[in-house]
Amino acid sequence: MSRDNAIADEKKRLVQEREQVLEELGHLREFMQAEVDVEPDEGDAEIFEREKNAALIAVLERKLQDVDSALRSIAKGEYGICERCGKPIESGRLEVKPDATLCVSCQTEVERLARRNRPAARQIEW
């Protein structure tokens, strides 16, 4: 499969995912609004449900941001390209992290450099 086809597929997948997330968010928000008048007697279960929903909404909003940023990269023609070395980012990595901007080896390298650039505990100068 050519790279362009792979990106077109990925875009389709992201658009579908975006729709699913938006739909789910819509339901959850509706539920959160509909349940505002809670009887004090049944408060505990309701509060638990609402907290669970609020957490789920936060996760979905985060997901939506990731999907949106991946879609923006596709629009700019930068999707799946490592911004450090310019090589294609591994597709397995993009599945896990659709908004990845570095390939696995650059990510590893960047993390290694970040560790090395920390001030040394002791520097001896003669």
Ligand SMILES: [Zn+2]
């Ligand atoms: Zn790279």
